[in-house]
Amino acid sequence: MKTFIHVLGVLVVLGVIALLAFIFVPVQRTGPVTQLAADFKPAEGHGEYVMRAGDCMACHTTEGGKPFAGGRAIQSPMGTIWTTNITPDKETGIGNWSLDDFRAALYDGVTPNGTHLYPAMPYENYRKMSEEDVVALYDYFMHEVEPVSNKVEETKLSFPFNMRFGLRAWNWLAASYEAGFKPEEGQDEQFNRGKYLVEGAGHCAACHSPRNLFMAQDGIDSTSKAFLSGGEIDGYTAPDLRGPASGPQTWTTEETAAYLATARNAHSTATGEMMLVVRDSTQYLTQEDNLAIATYLKKIGTPPAGNASAAPATPVATETEKMLTEAKPDIPLGPRLYLDNCSGCHFVNGKGAGETFPALDGNSLVAAKSSKGLISVILHGAELPSTPDRPMKLRMQGYDNRLSDEEIAALATFLREGWTNKAPAVSAADVKAVRDLAEH
Numbered sequence: 001m002k003t004f005i006h007v008l009g010v011l012v013v014l015g016v017i018a019l020l021a022f023i024f025v026p027v028q029r030t031g032p033v034t035q036l037a038a039d040f041k042p043a044e045g046h047g048e049y050v051m052r053a054g055d056c057m058a059c060h061t062t063e064g065g066k067p068f069a070g071g072r073a074i075q076s077p078m079g080t081i082w083t084t085n086i087t088p089d090k091e092t093g094i095g096n097w098s099l100d101d102f103r104a105a106l107y108d109g110v111t112p113n114g115t116h117l118y119p120a121m122p123y124e125n126y127r128k129m130s131e132e133d134v135v136a137l138y139d140y141f142m143h144e145v146e147p148v149s150n151k152v153e154e155t156k157l158s159f160p161f162n163m164r165f166g167l168r169a170w171n172w173l174a175a176s177y178e179a180g181f182k183p184e185e186g187q188d189e190q191f192n193r194g195k196y197l198v199e200g201a202g203h204c205a206a207c208h209s210p211r212n213l214f215m216a217q218d219g220i221d222s223t224s225k226a227f228l229s230g231g232e233i234d235g236y237t238a239p240d241l242r243g244p245a246s247g248p249q250t251w252t253t254e255e256t257a258a259y260l261a262t263a264r265n266a267h268s269t270a271t272g273e274m275m276l277v278v279r280d281s282t283q284y285l286t287q288e289d290n291l292a293i294a295t296y297l298k299k300i301g302t303p304p305a306g307n308a309s310a311a312p313a314t315p316v317a318t319e320t321e322k323m324l325t326e327a328k329p330d331i332p333l334g335p336r337l338y339l340d341n342c343s344g345c346h347f348v349n350g351k352g353a354g355e356t357f358p359a360l361d362g363n364s365l366v367a368a369k370s371s372k373g374l375i376s377v378i379l380h381g382a383e384l385p386s387t388p389d390r391p392m393k394l395r396m397q398g399y400d401n402r403l404s405d406e407e408i409a410a411l412a413t414f415l416r417e418g419w420t421n422k423a424p425a426v427s428a429a430d431v432k433a434v435r436d437l438a439e440h
Contacts, residue, residue: 033180047140128200194296237368334414
């Protein structure tokens with residue numbers, strides 16, 4: 001018995017030592033993946049372009065706030081995470097950070113004092129960025145961004161998520177792969193450029209991939225079947241990008257590139273977080289880069305059976321279209337609300353008008369697993385940003401002051417079940433939850 005107690009005591013001591021080491025031993029920071037020349041200097045505009053590709057503006061700038069001054073609330077399953085000030089202000093920003101400090105934040109999710117960043121910062125993806133882009137981005141923030149003194153609200157998650165040292169173990173599971181980008185052998189330059197942008201700076205998987213048991217992205221590249229197969233962000237469904245019915249697979253590469261550049265194409269328009277991506281990021285990319293992204297997505301996906309892009313010679317009217325066209329006096333509430341509020345733009349066939357009013361039949365937002373996005377658009381409206389290729393800003397009005405929860409539920413249910421859509425119904429309680437969230 002004494003021997004057992006002695007062995008148990010030794011194991012406990014070793015466990016305590018291991019835990020203390022886990023907490024207090026400094027984190028190893030990843031160094032440069034490429035040794036650049038001592039006199040390397042980024043070309044003019046290089047750093048700003050990387051910032052746009054990485055979509056830094058959207059998260060680190062509040063609506064109407066100073067660029068990159070932080071303070072935007074990011075909703076996560078663990079609680080609210082407040083984005084940091086990444087201007088070169090020396091007191092409240094990153095003005096005292098070295099290049100090594102900056103790289104460690106991008107690659108390892110670690111601040112200069114060893115604090116772990118929550119993975120709302122997509123360092124799982126930024127870890128693939130090249131040293132040239134890291135240096136250019138650092139140079140941009142240090143020399144081209146205006147310093148802003150802005151002490152943002154501190155992120156305070158509940159136990160145990162407030163124990164940031166636990167993120168070291170999370171990083172071993174989610175971001176332990178070798179840093180840097182490896183082109184795919186046998187593929188051309190355009191494909192690999194798209195791969196670099198999608199998997200790295202663009203961090204598309206942060207929204208469009210599901211999360212695994214540990215809340216890490218389920219796969220960091222196309223070798224994982226779950227990669228870009230659809231995810232969820234703040235209760236909104238981020239659609240699948242690889243399945244045979246997904247946009248990038250049913251659209252041409254030119255149509256996908258147009259969507260990235262303008263937030264619209266002949267089939268769809270961007271809303272919610274994707275609208276912000278276009279507004280702050282992809283509209284600034286070159287046509288070649290947006291085509292590279294579209295090409296990469298097309299090649300890693302499953303093509304639709306047959307020629308899905310070929311329209312039938314004589315379109316067949318759906319039962320929904322017939323009902324809306326007849327507009328009988330006893331028409332149910334959902335379709336009646338559609339005729340009163342929506343049909344003028346989206347038409348009785350649900351096809352909308354290309355590059356202006358999106359199709360609702362087959363729309364990924366309408367038929368998404370979560371109805372939150374659709375409800376939010378009906379309540380609060382949506383806006384298409386002004387871009388160089390499509391300078392006109394378009395806005396759909398919201399109906400939060402016009403329709404009750406029951407009416408919006410009936411309308412949303414009709415949209416999710418109408419034409420060829422087959423998605424679950426929406427309840428008034430679902431609408432109330434989205435309405436209440438906006439009011440708070």
